[in-house]
Amino acid sequence: xxxxxDLGGTNIAAGLxxxxxxxxxxxxxxxLAERSFEEIAADMASLAKRxxxxxxxxxxxxxxxxxxxxxxIDSESGTVLYAxxxxxxxxxxxxxxxxxxxxxSNIENDANAAAYGEYTAHGGDIxxxxxxxxxxxxxxxxxxxxxxxxxxxxxxxxxxxxxxIFGGERCNCGKRGCWxxxxxxxxxxxxxxxxxxxxxxxxxxxxxxERGTVDGRTAFDAAKAGDEAARAVVARYLEYVADGICSLxxxxxxxxxxxxxxxxxxxxxLLDPIKKYCEANWFxxxxxxxxxxxxxxxxxxxxxxxxxxxxx
Amino acid sequence: xxxxxDLGGTNIAAGLxxxxxxxxxxxxxxxLAERSFEEIAADMASLAKRxxxxxxxxxxxxxxxxxxxxxxIDSESGTVLYAxxxxxxxxxxxxxxxxxxxxxSNIENDANAAAYGEYTAHGGDIxxxxxxxxxxxxxxxxxxxxxxxxxxxxxxxxxxxxxxIFGGERCNCGKRGCWxxxxxxxxxxxxxxxxxxxxxxxxxxxxxxERGTVDGRTAFDAAKAGDEAARAVVARYLEYVADGICSLxxxxxxxxxxxxxxxxxxxxxLLDPIKKYCEANWFxxxxxxxxxxxxxxxxxxxxxxxxxxxxx
Numbered sequence: 001x002x003x004x005x006d007l008g009g010t011n012i013a014a015g016l017x018x019x020x021x022x023x024x025x026x027x028x029x030x031x032l033a034e035r036s037f038e039e040i041a042a043d044m045a046s047l048a049k050r051x052x053x054x055x056x057x058x059x060x061x062x063x064x065x066x067x068x069x070x071x072x073i074d075s076e077s078g079t080v081l082y083a084x085x086x087x088x089x090x091x092x093x094x095x096x097x098x099x100x101x102x103x104x105s106n107i108e109n110d111a112n113a114a115a116y117g118e119y120t121a122h123g124g125d126i127x128x129x130x131x132x133x134x135x136x137x138x139x140x141x142x143x144x145x146x147x148x149x150x151x152x153x154x155x156x157x158x159x160x161x162x163x164x165i166f167g168g169e170r171c172n173c174g175k176r177g178c179w180x181x182x183x184x185x186x187x188x189x190x191x192x193x194x195x196x197x198x199x200x201x202x203x204x205x206x207x208x209x210e211r212g213t214v215d216g217r218t219a220f221d222a223a224k225a226g227d228e229a230a231r232a233v234v235a236r237y238l239e240y241v242a243d244g245i246c247s248l249x250x251x252x253x254x255x256x257x258x259x260x261x262x263x264x265x266x267x268x269x270l271l272d273p274i275k276k277y278c279e280a281n282w283f284x285x286x287x288x289x290x291x292x293x294x295x296x297x298x299x300x301x302x303x304x305x306x307x308x309x310x311x312x
Numbered sequence: 313x314x315x316x317x318d319l320g321g322t323n324i325a326a327g328l329x330x331x332x333x334x335x336x337x338x339x340x341x342x343x344l345a346e347r348s349f350e351e352i353a354a355d356m357a358s359l360a361k362r363x364x365x366x367x368x369x370x371x372x373x374x375x376x377x378x379x380x381x382x383x384x385i386d387s388e389s390g391t392v393l394y395a396x397x398x399x400x401x402x403x404x405x406x407x408x409x410x411x412x413x414x415x416x417s418n419i420e421n422d423a424n425a426a427a428y429g430e431y432t433a434h435g436g437d438i439x440x441x442x443x444x445x446x447x448x449x450x451x452x453x454x455x456x457x458x459x460x461x462x463x464x465x466x467x468x469x470x471x472x473x474x475x476x477i478f479g480g481e482r483c484n485c486g487k488r489g490c491w492x493x494x495x496x497x498x499x500x501x502x503x504x505x506x507x508x509x510x511x512x513x514x515x516x517x518x519x520x521x522e523r524g525t526v527d528g529r530t531a532f533d534a535a536k537a538g539d540e541a542a543r544a545v546v547a548r549y550l551e552y553v554a555d556g557i558c559s560l561x562x563x564x565x566x567x568x569x570x571x572x573x574x575x576x577x578x579x580x581x582l583l584d585p586i587k588k589y590c591e592a593n594w595f596x597x598x599x600x601x602x603x604x605x606x607x608x609x610x611x612x613x614x615x616x617x618x619x620x621x622x623x624x
């Protein structure tokens with residue numbers, strides 16, 4: 001058994017994971033990100049210990065601990081080089097977790113850990129693999145030859161910051177026209193709100209009113225109920241997503257690319273138009289093509305991937 | 313000594329390369345791409361043999377032969393899966409070259425071979441490396457952990473077909489808005505011609521007239537001589553190039569990215585604005601950043617990379 005911890009800006013989620021990548025038990029606690037590195041690391045360690053004792057095990061039963069953290073990570077030294085939303089620079093997370101738990105530990109970027117989790121759930125026998133996660137932004141991770149790809153500075157795979165529209169809307173990263181401005185769920189919500197303004201009598205507008213909020217489901221739900229304005233929003237949004245996927249496939253030609261994040265629950269309604277767009281637009285039309293699919297593990301991907309990442 | 317062959321749509325170039333990656337002797341012959349696979353392979357083999365005998369060596373002095381070919385390559389089987397401009401599908405190039413020369417042979421995609429050549433010339437001691445080549449299109453190659461990255465179908469690293477402008481001008485590949493539509497030398501020539509139409513009295517227009525043609529140097533030469541219209545063309549063109557580089561750096565965070573192709577002879581006049589744009593726009597501003605530079609080997613990169621690619 002191993003422990004995987006997914007350190008997020010809001011919550012710390014930890015899981016006891018068996019050798020098959022199944023979560024046996026899960027616990028979480030608020031991150032309270034304004035606290036010091038030492039306090040947060042201490043909470044990560046005590047969560048790991050609680051998990052073991054509440055599951056009726058001893059620390060000596062545990063082979064290793066893996067943690068996924070936001071930011072740029074030097075996995076060799078186990079250091080969080082920079083994590084803006086935690087306010088950390090050069091935080092020695094592995095050393096601290098090893099000191100507090102006595103377990104051999106490994107630190108990965110959280111999105112990379114999630115990609116590794118999905119990769120193992122996908123069978124782990126394919127060569128090159130990409131996970132993209134549509135959420136507040138677009139996250140992603142790349143597995144090459146079975147190994148997490150990190151870049152030379154631990155900040156590789158910022159897939160959401162591939163340009164989609166040169167000179168387009170300003171992204172949080174400072175660059176204009178990043179894919180995540182258009183293809184993230186935040187992007188979809190902005191596109192939905194703009195369409196509601198232009199179509200105040202649409203079902204989509206009514207749904208937003210009734211629910212008191214416009215979210216990532218508003219346009220999808222209205223589109224499925226036949227609302228033309230919502231269908232246009234969804235169609236355009238999925239083109240943004242698909243075009244960015246096409247670009248990644250042209251660059252990497254991965255054996256499989258999976259789409260994760262809450263919105264991936266839309267399943268084939270999301271996937272089919274993306275597949276159609278990609279098959280018409282990607283570079284390789286005459287030879288073997290990338291398999292596109294929906295991710296399986298949901299929010300557990302980060303825990304499972306971190307737990308299994310020991311030899312990465 | 314090894315032999316490297318760069319199979320192009322126009323010429324077959326072959327070189328005798330020493331263990332330090334230096335070309336000792338070079339020969340070339342027209343490809344005559346409309347010929348059969350067997351005829352072209354036979355010419356590649358006889359070029360290799362001529363090279364050895366004219367340099368005063370014997371075939372037994374040669375360790376291996378490497379060839380870079382356009383198209384999607386299965387390097388494990390040494391097969392050219394698909395090469396549109398040669399009309400080849402599943403061409404067993406390695407087997408044919410081994411049969412004709414008796415040398416252990418290796419086949420790589422030509423752009424990947426060039427990237428490997430530049431990588432070795434760069435010292436070969438860095439982790440992750442990208443070469444982009446600005447020419448008729450934008451070619452590229454990716455070296456990860458010292459190995460050529462090929463994708464699962466041998467068609468990886470189509471870096472020019474990363475979208476720059478969603479819904480933009482149609483690319484030869486069928487997709488709209490590919491980086492190479494804007495950032496290749498062909499793109500620059502189109503942008504120069506459009507600007508000449510709008511500025512018929514500019515120095516740039518006069519240069520085009522005097523030389524009887526508009527090429528990749530027209531706007532650069534006029535800009536250096538102070539022509540404002542040409543400066544605007546060059547500035548915008550370099551933004552296209554730089555934005556695409558930014559995207560690749562955000563995805564890969566390579567230790568170094570080099571720019572090749574004939575236009576890279578512009579040196580710092582090309583590189584400095586690209587560096588400035590990237591440093592202002594790429595994701596990692598607070599930790600170690602990718603080194604940007606100009607490729608060194610020119611047209612020899614493909615020969616040298618192919619020759620040294622035996623263990624790839």
